Amino acid sequence: MLIRYKKSCEKIAMGLLSFMPLERDLKQLKQTMKDYEENPACQLFMWKKEDAFIGLIGIELNGTGYTVRHISVMPSYRGEGIGQTMLEKILELMAPLEMHATEETRPFIEVCKEKSKSFR
Ligand SMILES: CC(C)(COP(=O)(O)OP(=O)(O)OC[C@H]1O[C@@H](n2cnc3c(N)ncnc32)[C@H](O)[C@@H]1OP(=O)(O)O)[C@@H](O)C(=O)NCCC(=O)NCCS
Numbered sequence: 001m002l003i004r005y006k007k008s009c010e011k012i013a014m015g016l017l018s019f020m021p022l023e024r025d026l027k028q029l030k031q032t033m034k035d036y037e038e039n040p041a042c043q044l045f046m047w048k049k050e051d052a053f054i055g056l057i058g059i060e061l062n063g064t065g066y067t068v069r070h071i072s073v074m075p076s077y078r079g080e081g082i083g084q085t086m087l088e089k090i091l092e093l094m095a096p097l098e099m100h101a102t103e104e105t106r107p108f109i110e111v112c113k114e115k116s117k118s119f120r
Pocket residue numbers: 019020021071072073074077078079080081082083084085104105106107108109111112
C-alpha cells in the first residue's frame with residue numbers, strides 16, 4: 001500500500017533513500033529529507049507491507065508534470081515487482097500529469113515502461 005511520508009518514518013525513509021547512489025553522502029541525504037519535509041513541490045511516499053515500510057518513491061512537481069527523483073526498495077524485497085508497482089501507483093495518483101525521470105531514475109523507469117501497460 002502506498003502512503004504519504006510522515007515524520008514518524010524519518011529514519012526508515014533515510015535508510016531507503018541512502019540506497020540511491022547520489023544520496024550516500026550524509027549531508028546530501030539530510031538536505032533531501034529537508035526538501036521532502038519543507039518544499040510542497042517535493043512529495044515522498046512509502047510502500048507499506050503488513051507493518052513494515054519496505055519501499056519509497058519521491059517526486060518533485062514541476063511545470064509540465066513531475067519528476068521521479070528517488071525510488072528505492074529494501075534489498076530483501078527486490079525483484080518482487082514492488083518498484084514497478086510503486087511507479088504504477090504514482091502514475092495513477094498523479095494522472096493526468098506527465099511523469100519524468102532524472103538521469104538516476106531513468107534506467108529503471110524505462111524498463112518499467114516497457115513491461116507495464118499502465119504507461120501506455
Ligand atoms: C531500482 C529498484 C527500486 C528496483 O526495485 P524492485 O522492486 O527490485 O524492482 P522490480 O522487481 O519492480 O523490477 C522490475 C524490472 O526492473 C528491472 N530492474 C531492477 N532494477 C533496475 C535498475 N536499477 N535499472 C534498470 N532495470 C532494473 C528488473 O530486472 C525487473 O525486470 P525483469 O522482471 O525483466 O527482471 C531497487 O533495485 C533499488 O532500490 N535499488 C537501489 C536504489 C536505486 O538505485 N534506485 C534507482 C535505480 S534507477
